[in-house]
Amino acid sequence: MSVVYLPxxxxxxxxxxxxxxxxxxxxxxxxxxxxxxxxxxxxKQQPFSCWMDAHVRRYVPVRGDxxxxxxxxxAGEAWKVDVGAAELAxxxxxxxxxxxxxxxxxxxxxxxxxxxxxxxxxxxxxxxVCIDSEGKSRGLGALPDGGLLLKCSLNLVRRLLSxxxxxxxxxxxxxxxxxxxxxxxxxxxxxxxxxxTIAIAQIILKSEFLNESQISELIRTIIxxxxxx
Amino acid sequence: xxxxxxxxxxxxxxxxVSMTKLRTLRAQLSVLHRADGSVALQQGGTVVWxxxxxxxxSTASKRLNDRAFIDVLFKPKVSRxxxxxxxxxxxxSPLLRGTCESMxxxxxHPRTLIELVVQELTDDGGLRAVCLTAGCLALLDAGIPMTAxxxxxxxxxxxxxxxxxxxxxxxxxxxxxxxxFALKSAxxxxxxxxxxxxxxxxxxDFKRAVSLAIEAAAEVFLFYREMMQRKLSLG
Numbered sequence: 001m002s003v004v005y006l007p008x009x010x011x012x013x014x015x016x017x018x019x020x021x022x023x024x025x026x027x028x029x030x031x032x033x034x035x036x037x038x039x040x041x042x043x044k045q046q047p048f049s050c051w052m053d054a055h056v057r058r059y060v061p062v063r064g065d066x067x068x069x070x071x072x073x074x075a076g077e078a079w080k081v082d083v084g085a086a087e088l089a090x091x092x093x094x095x096x097x098x099x100x101x102x103x104x105x106x107x108x109x110x111x112x113x114x115x116x117x118x119x120x121x122x123x124x125x126x127x128x129v130c131i132d133s134e135g136k137s138r139g140l141g142a143l144p145d146g147g148l149l150l151k152c153s154l155n156l157v158r159r160l161l162s163x164x165x166x167x168x169x170x171x172x173x174x175x176x177x178x179x180x181x182x183x184x185x186x187x188x189x190x191x192x193x194x195x196x197t198i199a200i201a202q203i204i205l206k207s208e209f210l211n212e213s214q215i216s217e218l219i220r221t222i223i224x225x226x227x228x229x
Numbered sequence: 230x231x232x233x234x235x236x237x238x239x240x241x242x243x244x245x246v247s248m249t250k251l252r253t254l255r256a257q258l259s260v261l262h263r264a265d266g267s268v269a270l271q272q273g274g275t276v277v278w279x280x281x282x283x284x285x286x287s288t289a290s291k292r293l294n295d296r297a298f299i300d301v302l303f304k305p306k307v308s309r310x311x312x313x314x315x316x317x318x319x320x321x322s323p324l325l326r327g328t329c330e331s332m333x334x335x336x337x338h339p340r341t342l343i344e345l346v347v348q349e350l351t352d353d354g355g356l357r358a359v360c361l362t363a364g365c366l367a368l369l370d371a372g373i374p375m376t377a378x379x380x381x382x383x384x385x386x387x388x389x390x391x392x393x394x395x396x397x398x399x400x401x402x403x404x405x406x407x408x409x410f411a412l413k414s415a416x417x418x419x420x421x422x423x424x425x426x427x428x429x430x431x432x433x434d435f436k437r438a439v440s441l442a443i444e445a446a447a448e449v450f451l452f453y454r455e456m457m458q459r460k461l462s463l464g
Contacts, residue, residue, distance in 0.1 A: 002461075002462065004454065004457045004458045004461050004462070006369070006378050006414075006450075006453060006454060006457060007332075007369070007374070007375035007376060007377055007378055008375070008376060008377035008378055008413075008414060008415035008416060009416065010416050025372075025374070027334075027374075034376075034415075034416075036334055036374040036375060036376065037372050037373075037374055037375075038369045038372070038453075038457045038461070039372075039461060040461055053461075054372040054461075055370075055372060055460065055461060056265075056371070056372035057265045057266075057371070057372075058265045058283065058284065058285070058371065058372070060284070060338070086283075086284045086285050086286050086287075086338065086340070086341040086342075087286065087340070087341075122337060122338060122339055123339060
């Protein structure tokens, strides 16, 4: 059973001469590492990095995260996007593939975009973009109409995206659907019918505290119910 | 489970200290699905709900340029006068806000609002201390970055110089003085960080009450560990 640390606890990580990357939930006080969130300590080698795996629902923007945002309005040459953080993020009109001053992307208030966080500092408002450094979208951009947006904890999304979780592949064998997972705790699902979309949403939300074997049972139960058995 | 001890103070006066255990603590985390963190806490007969929202957006009046604004809202079930020995908005909110501001890493999230709402459900004594404990559990549940954990412990000084730890309402009403301590724990060291007192007491009584509270706080922090272990060991 993994040890759970509380804020203020000294962590059993040696701060020697080797490079050490201190991640979220851990802070450095002189020569010791101290937990700042309640969670399980995780670490990775080469270079050695450690962070707290805490259960959090509120998103704090981090550069490089791919998130789902909702357009809330215009502000000069940019749109204001709600990514679930304390402040609204901005996305410039030119941060889309093929956009020029004359050729603007056609987005309106309420549209969903899958974007990447470009700038996230505690003293500035976050900025997101829908292209990479080469100008290609690579899956980013406006999401199609007609899907369902779910709000869940950040941990659930990280689990869905991890290679060890078999939920999405198992579900993919039974149903046909499109899914986008934003690291800000938002999941967008689109399927052939409303009934199937809702079934997928229920499976994802209920799987949060189950282990792998219980998840396949959950999938079986909900899909049978969806198909009328 | 009472153990009574008699001790002689320096001037030869005998005073009895009743080392009562803290009442049973029971809590349920994440009870409110819309809140970022929440807890339903029961200590003996006193029941309190606490919810944390944040770090989120705030209005201009609640925005600080260099740190987070912590807003504490205490909702009593019964309205009591401002200087009442029980829990009122006037005595719970400042105590809880002051404690949170020193424990939460407010420099990490400037210009945001962290809102803590504490709702009284049943008052069976020691309500102010239970509000402090519930506040910390809700902050832990929300994953708000903190430098240490804190809890509340109440001690009553009875007319016969006896100290009662975590008194139920009946005893609290007969007390000469009521102490509500906020204690923090960082790297297993427990320290008192603030206190709210009502009534008359000698400084010796105060010192005894502080050491009693520090011992009892260790139990509360153990309870926090058990709660978070249970929550985070699933999945």
